Amino acid sequence: MRKSRSSGNWRTVYGGPLLFGVLSVAGLLTALLSEGAGRYFSWLALGAPVAITAWCFTRRKRG
Secondary structure, rough: OOOOOOHOOHHHHHHHHHHHHHHHHHHHHHHHOOOOOHHHHHHHHHHHHHHHHHHHHHHHOOO
């Protein structure tokens, strides 16, 4: 028996949330444990999911 194509791939369904989670945890740990350049990475890692979410919402409102 073959799987139907409409069921989707697990990466398609869970890829985005897993990426956001890993990026957020990495940003939080970097903010707590590092100094110097690590602080810039933590700002980027914690700001990226917020920026991507805001971008998706603005794209959705237009169409």
